[in-house]
Amino acid sequence: MAATASANSLTSTFLPRQGVYGSSHQSIQLRTQKFARKAGSGTITAKFELQPPPYPMDALEPHMSSRTFEFHWGKHHRAYVDNLNKQINGTELDGKTLEDLILVTYNKGAPLPAFNNAAQAWNHQFFWESMKPNGGGEPSGELLELINRDFGSYDTFVKEFKAAAATQFGSGWAWLAYKPEEKKLAVVKTPNAENPLVLGYTPLLTIDVWEHAYYLDFQNRRPDYISIFMEKLVSWEAVSSRLKAATA
Amino acid sequence: MALRTIITKRTLAGALGFRQQHRSVQTFSLPDLPYDYGALEPAITGEIMQLHHQKHHQTYITNYNKALEQLHEAITKGDTPTVAKLQSAIKFNGGGHINHSVFWKNLAPVRDGGGEPPKGSLGSAIDIHFGSIEAVIQNMNAEGAALQGSGWVWLGMDKELKRLVIEITSNQDPLVIKGPNLVPLLGIDVWEHAYYLQYKNVKPDYLKNIWKVMNWKYASEVYEKECR
Numbered sequence: 015m016a017a018t019a020s021a022n023s024l025t026s027t028f029l030p031r032q033g034v035y036g037s038s039h040q041s042i043q044l045r046t047q048k049f050a051r052k053a054g055s056g057t058i059t060a061k062f063e064l065q066p067p068p069y070p071m072d073a074l075e076p077h078m079s080s081r082t083f084e085f086h087w088g089k090h091h092r093a094y095v096d097n098l099n100k101q102i103n104g105t106e107l108d109g110k111t112l113e114d115l116i117l118v119t120y121n122k123g124a125p126l127p128a129f130n131n132a133a134q135a136w137n138h139q140f141f142w143e144s145m146k147p148n149g150g151g152e153p154s155g156e157l158l159e160l161i162n163r164d165f166g167s168y169d170t171f172v173k174e175f176k177a178a179a180a181t182q183f184g185s186g187w188a189w190l191a192y193k194p195e196e197k198k199l200a201v202v203k204t205p206n207a208e209n210p211l212v213l214g215y216t217p218l219l220t221i222d223v224w225e226h227a228y229y230l231d232f233q234n235r236r237p238d239y240i241s242i243f244m245e246k247l248v249s250w251e252a253v254s255s256r257l258k259a260a261t262a
Numbered sequence: 263m264a265l266r267t268i269i270t271k272r273t274l275a276g277a278l279g280f281r282q283q284h285r286s287v288q289t290f291s292l293p294d295l296p297y298d299y300g301a302l303e304p305a306i307t308g309e310i311m312q313l314h315h316q317k318h319h320q321t322y323i324t325n326y327n328k329a330l331e332q333l334h335e336a337i338t339k340g341d342t343p344t345v346a347k348l349q350s351a352i353k354f355n356g357g358g359h360i361n362h363s364v365f366w367k368n369l370a371p372v373r374d375g376g377g378e379p380p381k382g383s384l385g386s387a388i389d390i391h392f393g394s395i396e397a398v399i400q401n402m403n404a405e406g407a408a409l410q411g412s413g414w415v416w417l418g419m420d421k422e423l424k425r426l427v428i429e430i431t432s433n434q435d436p437l438v439i440k441g442p443n444l445v446p447l448l449g450i451d452v453w454e455h456a457y458y459l460q461y462k463n464v465k466p467d468y469l470k471n472i473w474k475v476m477n478w479k480y481a482s483e484v485y486e487k488e489c490r
Contacts, residue, residue, distance in 0.1 A: 085462050085463055089462065089463040090463055093463070130410050183350070183354045183433050183434070184411055184412035184413075184432065184433035184434075184453075185411040185412045185454075186411075205411065206410060206411035207410065207411075224411075224454065225412075225453065225454035225455050225458060226454050226458060226463065229454060229455060229458040229459065230458070230459070233313055233317070233455075233459075234313055234317040234318055234321070234455065
């Protein structure tokens with residue numbers, strides 16, 4: 015169990031920066047790296063591991079089918095993680111945290127090859143954790159206060175978030191994010207693999223609007239998917255704890 | 263002399279149908295598919311063809327018409343911020359309309375020649391520029407597979423340089439965005455909606471199979487027309 019012991023001590027240096035992660039232990043698990051010794055060679059290679067969503071794959075039925083998870087998590091997300099590991103193996107990118115990888119490979123808007131896989135690996139984990147069985151409803155507490163303050167009302171926020179998700183042309187994501195410099199909430203939409211981390215914001219909530227996220231369940235009806243996401247899937251607990259970490 | 267000028271101007275204006283009070287905006291409509299929805303099976307399912315044509319392409323047209331109407335109003339009012347703001351919707355939806363209109367034509371059922379390699383001048387040009395049809399297919403499929411996000415892969419022709427090109431465009435950017443002299447000969451839609459219900463995440467299988475229904479006859483016609 016020497017490998018485990020060294021993994022634990024090594025992972026403590028890679029604990030996430032404050033403000034980026036929810037408090038659920040699942041998100042911590044993704045962001046720590048498992049280290050494996052190559053047999054015989056004595057080298058340690060760092061690998062990211064695909065974590066399962068924090069609920070069974072059929073737990074979000076009928077709003078998001080287990081069939082969708084079979085492909086979205088089992089194929090798409092897995093491929094991002096596997097391909098990322100292949101890309102960084104043996105390079106100077108090897109050993110960095112996922113967040114550092116994203117920022118380094120974003121390269122101020124001229125992204126390097128590993129950016130897509132790194133960002134998408136992060137985005138998808140963040141997405142699973144943004145949802146929960148019997149989700150939806152409305153936020154409360156400090157989160158609701160800030161939403162009311164920065165958007166005028168919860169309904170206005172929902173309208174803005176839905177519009178961002180519906181008008182992200184092509185593939186991408188819509189986000190509720192916290193802007194640490196202005197200390198304000200904002201709705202942001204990003205293309206392809208980009209996320210608010212590269213803008214210096216703290217993500218709080220996301221919806222994946224790549225077609226693979228909704229095509230099996232909703233086909234072309236992206237607006238219906240977005241509505242169901244808001245009404246039945248959002249985990250306001252996750253959003254609240256992310257906000258708490260961001261404003262602590 | 264002055265009288266003659268006035269008459270000429272009026273006649274010209276009349277001939278162009280220019281009415282000073284209101285200029286109507288041309289609206290676009292969904293072109294018919296030149297074949298049944300199921301005619302491209304098993305390469306592309308009828309379910310996909312129907313959704314792709316009736317929902318996706320129609321939506322681009324609907325939103326293009328809407329954006330043009332809004333643009334017309336903004337121009338009339340001299341509302342420059344709105345004119346600027348509408349550009350992305352026009353490029354996206356207008357591009358979507360252009361691209362899909364070409365796409366339906368550059369596919370054909372097998373019984374109508376889908377998949378048959380080009381003969382004539384396009385076939386020769388391909389051999390000269392790329393070495394072989396297989397090289398074109400390999401190149402385009404590699405580009406299509408590597409494209410991250412949504413977009414198109416094109417075999418095009420530069421009508422100025424009289425040269426064949428393989429290009430990708432992102433989202434619904436038409437090929438002309440990559441070069442004002444580029445004319446599309448064949449396009450492959452690599453948006454996920456083009457293949458997901460059938461091929462799921464296995465985009466390379468879609469790219470392999472679509473060549474079985476590729477309408478090289480159409481590509482040859484366009485090529486020959488542009489060469490004249």
